[in-house]
Amino acid sequence: MSNEATLHSHQHEVTHGTVAHDDHGNGHHEHHEDSFISKYVFSMDHKMIAKQFLITGIIWAIIGAAFSVIFRLQLAFPDTSFPFLETILGHWAKGGHITPEAYYALVTMHGTILVFFVLTAGLSGTFSNLLIPLQVGARDMASPFMNMLSYWFFFLASLVMVASLFVQTGPASGGWTAYPPLSALGDASIGSKIGMDLWLTSMALFVVSQLLGGLNYISTILNMRTKGMSMTKIPLTIWSFFFTAVLGVLSFPVLLSGFILLLFDRHAGTSFYLSELFVAGKALSNEGGSAILYQHLFWFLGHPEVYIIILPAMGMVSEVLAVNSRKPIFGYLAMVGSLFAIAILAFLVWAHHMFVTGLNPFLGAFFVLLTLLIAVPSAIKVFNWLTTIWKGNIRFTPAALFGIGFVSTFISGGLTGIWLGNSSIDIHLHDTYFVIAHFHIVMGVSAFFGMFAGIYHWYPKMYSRYMNNTLGYIHFWITLVGAYCIFWPMHYEGMAGMPRRYFDYSNWESFKQFVELNKFISIVVLIVFATQLLFVFNFFYSIFKGRKLTTTNPWNATTLEWTTPIHPGHGNWPGEIPEVHRWAYDYSKDGHDFIPQTVPVSPDESKH
Amino acid sequence: MSGFLAVLVVVLIFVVIFQIAKASEYVSILKGEKKARQQNNRINGFLLIAFLVLGLIGVYYCNELLKGKILGEAASEQGDSIDNMIMWTLYITGIVFVITQILLFWFAFKYQEREGQKAYYFPHNNKLEVIWTVIPAIALTVLVAIGLRHWFRITSEAPKDAMVVEITGKQFNWLIRYPGKDGQLGSKFYKNINDATNPVGQDWDDQLNKDDFMATEMHLVVGKPVKLIIGSRDVVHDVGLPHFRMKMDAVPGIPTTMWITPKFTTAQMKEKTGNPDFIYEIACDQMCGAGHYSMRANIVVETQEEFDAWVAKQKSQYELAHGAATPAAPQQEAAKDSTQKAVAAIID
Numbered sequence: 001m002s003n004e005a006t007l008h009s010h011q012h013e014v015t016h017g018t019v020a021h022d023d024h025g026n027g028h029h030e031h032h033e034d035s036f037i038s039k040y041v042f043s044m045d046h047k048m049i050a051k052q053f054l055i056t057g058i059i060w061a062i063i064g065a066a067f068s069v070i071f072r073l074q075l076a077f078p079d080t081s082f083p084f085l086e087t088i089l090g091h092w093a094k095g096g097h098i099t100p101e102a103y104y105a106l107v108t109m110h111g112t113i114l115v116f117f118v119l120t121a122g123l124s125g126t127f128s129n130l131l132i133p134l135q136v137g138a139r140d141m142a143s144p145f146m147n148m149l150s151y152w153f154f155f156l157a158s159l160v161m162v163a164s165l166f167v168q169t170g171p172a173s174g175g176w177t178a179y180p181p182l183s184a185l186g187d188a189s190i191g192s193k194i195g196m197d198l199w200l201t202s203m204a205l206f207v208v209s210q211l212l213g214g215l216n217y218i219s220t221i222l223n224m225r226t227k228g229m230s231m232t233k234i235p236l237t238i239w240s241f242f243f244t245a246v247l248g249v250l251s252f253p254v255l256l257s258g259f260i261l262l263l264f265d266r267h268a269g270t271s272f273y274l275s276e277l278f279v280a281g282k283a284l285s286n287e288g289g290s291a292i293l294y295q296h297l298f299w300f301l302g303h304p305e306v307y308i309i310i311l312p313a314m315g316m317v318s319e320v321l322a323v324n325s326r327k328p329i330f331g332y333l334a335m336v337g338s339l340f341a342i343a344i345l346a347f348l349v350w351a352h353h354m355f356v357t358g359l360n361p362f363l364g365a366f367f368v369l370l371t372l373l374i375a376v377p378s379a380i381k382v383f384n385w386l387t388t389i390w391k392g393n394i395r396f397t398p399a400a401l402f403g404i405g406f407v408s409t410f411i412s413g414g415l416t417g418i419w420l421g422n423s424s425i426d427i428h429l430h431d432t433y434f435v436i437a438h439f440h441i442v443m444g445v446s447a448f449f450g451m452f453a454g455i456y457h458w459y460p461k462m463y464s465r466y467m468n469n470t471l472g473y474i475h476f477w478i479t480l481v482g483a484y485c486i487f488w489p490m491h492y493e494g495m496a497g498m499p500r501r502y503f504d505y506s507n508w509e510s511f512k513q514f515v516e517l518n519k520f521i522s523i524v525v526l527i528v529f530a531t532q533l534l535f536v537f538n539f540f541y542s543i544f545k546g547r548k549l550t551t552t553n554p555w556n557a558t559t560l561e562w563t564t565p566i567h568p569g570h571g572n573w574p575g576e577i578p579e580v581h582r583w584a585y586d587y588s589k590d591g592h593d594f595i596p597q598t599v600p601v602s603p604d605e606s607k608h
Numbered sequence: 609m610s611g612f613l614a615v616l617v618v619v620l621i622f623v624v625i626f627q628i629a630k631a632s633e634y635v636s637i638l639k640g641e642k643k644a645r646q647q648n649n650r651i652n653g654f655l656l657i658a659f660l661v662l663g664l665i666g667v668y669y670c671n672e673l674l675k676g677k678i679l680g681e682a683a684s685e686q687g688d689s690i691d692n693m694i695m696w697t698l699y700i701t702g703i704v705f706v707i708t709q710i711l712l713f714w715f716a717f718k719y720q721e722r723e724g725q726k727a728y729y730f731p732h733n734n735k736l737e738v739i740w741t742v743i744p745a746i747a748l749t750v751l752v753a754i755g756l757r758h759w760f761r762i763t764s765e766a767p768k769d770a771m772v773v774e775i776t777g778k779q780f781n782w783l784i785r786y787p788g789k790d791g792q793l794g795s796k797f798y799k800n801i802n803d804a805t806n807p808v809g810q811d812w813d814d815q816l817n818k819d820d821f822m823a824t825e826m827h828l829v830v831g832k833p834v835k836l837i838i839g840s841r842d843v844v845h846d847v848g849l850p851h852f853r854m855k856m857d858a859v860p861g862i863p864t865t866m867w868i869t870p871k872f873t874t875a876q877m878k879e880k881t882g883n884p885d886f887i888y889e890i891a892c893d894q895m896c897g898a899g900h901y902s903m904r905a906n907i908v909v910e911t912q913e914e915f916d917a918w919v920a921k922q923k924s925q926y927e928l929a930h931g932a933a934t935p936a937a938p939q940q941e942a943a944k945d946s947t948q949k950a951v952a953a954i955i956d
Contacts (some may be wrong), residue, residue, distance in 0.1 A: 002791065008918070017817060044751055046637070080798045083611070084611055085807075099898075100898040100899065100900075100901065101898045104895070104897075104898060104900070119772045132859055161667075166731070169703070171882040172896075174895060175895040176637075177845075179844055179894075179895070180843075180894060181843045181844070181860060182843040182844065182897060185842075188779065188842055188843050188897055188898045189843075190898070191899065209728065211744060219862055233809045239682070249852050274860075274861075275860055275862075276798040276799065276860055276861040277841070277842055277860055278778075278798050278801045278809070278841045278842060279768070279779075279841075279842045281803065283799045283801060287862075288863075289861065290861065290862065290955075291844055291859050291860060291861065291862070292859060292862065324728060324749065326721075326727040327728065327729070327730065328729065328731040329731075329732070330732065331731075331732045331733075331736075331737055332731065332732065333732070334732070334737045338646040348767060356846065356855050356856055356857055356897070357855060357857045357859065357864075358856065358859060358862060358865075360862035361759060361760060361763035364759065364763075365756050365759065366757060367750055367776075368752060368756060368759065370909075372690065372748045372751060372752050373748070375744060375748055376741060376744050376745050376748065379740060379741075379744040380737065380740060380744075382708060383736075383740040384737075386708065386711050386712055386715060387730070387736065389712075389715045389716055389719060390715050390719065390726035390730075391719055391727065391730065392715075392719045393648060393719065393720075393721045393722070393725050393726065394649075394719050394720050395645060395717060395721045396652035396656075396716075396720065396721075398652065401652060401656075404656070404665060404712065404713075404716050407712055408709060408712055408713070411705065411708050411712070412709075414707065415705050416701070417700040418697060418700075418748070418751065419694070419697050422697065422752070422755035422759075423691065423750060423755065423759045424689065424690055424693050424755050424756075424758040424759040424762060425690060425693050425694055425697060425755070425764065426855065427690060427854060427855050428687075428690050428694075428850075428853040428854070428855065430855055430893065430895040431846065431848070431894060432893070433853070466641075468629045468633055469629075469632075469633065469636070469648065470628065470629035470631045470632045470633065471625070471626070473648070473652065474625060474629070477655060477659075480659070481659070484666075486668070488666075489670055489674060490668060490831075492670070492674040492675070492677065493680055495675060495677040495678040495679075495694075496679050496680065496850065497848065497850025497851075497853075497891070498850075499891050499892070499893045500893075500895075501895045501900060501901075502900065502901035503900070504901055505901075507902065507904075508889060508891065508904070509883075509886065509887050509889060510679065510850050510889050511850075512807060513677045514677065517674070522860075528839055530618060530622075532623065533622075534622065534626075537622070537626070538629075547633060547637070547830060565666075574860025585731065586726035587727065587729070588726060588728070588729050590729075
């Protein structure tokens, strides 16, 4: 393979590079002839691409979260004028009050950005890229070039999405699910004009990025493991990235097909989703389409998507909890099995988002059964994490704390999934704040906690420096308490049937009792948002000024990434790739604190 | 100015926190990595257990504070089923929530790193795995079984004697049509729609349409099942009935249905809730555009006599469209036009 050859030639340069620069080690040493462009911009090094995904994701997260701050201000203080909003948004916030159109645009963009750009690209894009070659023992991805394209398609998608924020009629505003006919007809909503075309274009580019990345992750894991690294010896992080990539590769194309049909309906006069419409004073000619067809296509990705978001977090938390408890992950095979079960079931439950669309109740019954079945592998995972920390010797690094926080929020949000997955309860709670509370806790907060755990834990590998611990602790505690304060009370709003995506509740006799609660939630949102900025500051400050790493293995972990040099070059290991002899979880075995995967099994070692 | 001050304060707080964080890092380097870690561990271990205790108290307090605001007893028989289901699910998930959260934070606190403490090498145990596969599976089977029983009952065919009301969503209000005396809705076609005289597109050649009347408020009879025929003129809407605990999408081109049996009249609810302004509201529950948040209609649940009196005052849409020289919106007519009512009765 030509690819291998390229990498091996790199390897020699790397060896020299590392030796020459180790003493004043600052930055990332690759080949001498690397220009700025090929090193930092069009890089084919998976570690650099991971950083590109991460930093792009962080920028998107700030934008997406800032949008939520703005619409939370509206929800809490509908009668107060905020002049700064007019400064930022112009006629979308005349007199300091955002318009309903602006509110819906913000809500839509918040969802799109967080779900796709931050928690898909920013999370699995970052850590799949960083950890797959390092933990399976490969010099790079199967195709570094495709990997680079994957990032740049994401970048293009980002550019198009940013552009859509500045068009005169505003960005898409029909919700992140973009249900037609609302999203198909410019006359039905101002956001469904050019903003929607840009949204669809951006998402199409994003799907391309995901497929290029996903195929790469799968082929790297299957084909490029180092000697001795059988599939049962790879860390759970890799298993989770593997299933994530499989989910993405199988479901994103379906989303793309749904979007293409939507584009046809918008511009080519077709009627895939449109039927019998009377909009803006005139009857349209479309007949015979089904708006529900789109929902099927959308949720066939949409549901696996939530596992695409949460599986990498699960994998990383498994790793972080084991390392910091100084204990093997409990039930490795059960953990892999439950990931597998979740991945399979992920494809069989999409219609639980559609219980109240007029779905055949008999068909709905199967989706209830399959949906609640997912709770079984999820429960196995939770109990295994609990048993992993049981009788451990836990070090509360910021990463470990976020790992514990992840388990806590995953339990809280997962249990409300049992409510919503049961169709009879869903009739009442569907599209209310209960749903908002549920998925924000289980795939928003939890996934972010998994991501934070990953960032704090692997930061030394990425930047050869540590992040500031104290800021990490402050970040964790305010975020954990804040997240519960924000989302827990929303369950009650949902129980009252309070609908999502309302601009103002003050005219509703049934929902106006929550005015004070909404104020409380929004104030906590402001505090938590400021705390995230503190994290961002810590992240960027530590790249340049953080405490330097002085050892290759700062957490005393067993996995292969910690056998690379402090400043790994392109190709990761200066010499040969180490051989693997054991699984990744020999912590506290036979009186040893930890036994790296590269250590051969000695004959007198106890079996497990 | 105040905005500028607020930003200044936030920045100052940031700077202070950052300086403390930087100083504490230097201190921990001076103290040695191990000692610093032990100290951090003690602090965070304490915080974890404090979070558990305060968190559980907070959950209780939050419930005390908010349980009075979640609309009280369901106002339909179907809603009772759903509330019953919620109760069972709450018990099961509530128990699991409390136990697992206590275990998580208690273990974290108890097994924090200590000098001389060794972690226990415990890679797997099949018996445990089987236990926590089987127990959740059984619990979930029970929930699925109860849930589906309610689900099939709620989504079953409406009883034969159910009253029929059609509700059509449009940006951004609801169009409500009653079948009139014959009890049958006339046919409609979207190309007949005319906002002034024919908002749902009734086919005037269909005899069944002659007595159908439109209303802006939905009137229902207490204790009498009602079947809603739900549709939409433009985008997807959703008929959300929070007090009745029911909900169904309104999809253009594909009619949907749901049926409920109201338990309390509006007057009874005013008494029950102690709120003289109480009103049953229909809320749109599916994002439908800029006016989504204001897409409301009211429901009046009343006795059969009150309902009959109300129906007698209504005027068919056919007549409104054809009778009056200058057709007006149906609601204004329906509300006060009692002189023409007599004429309508004669024509019918």
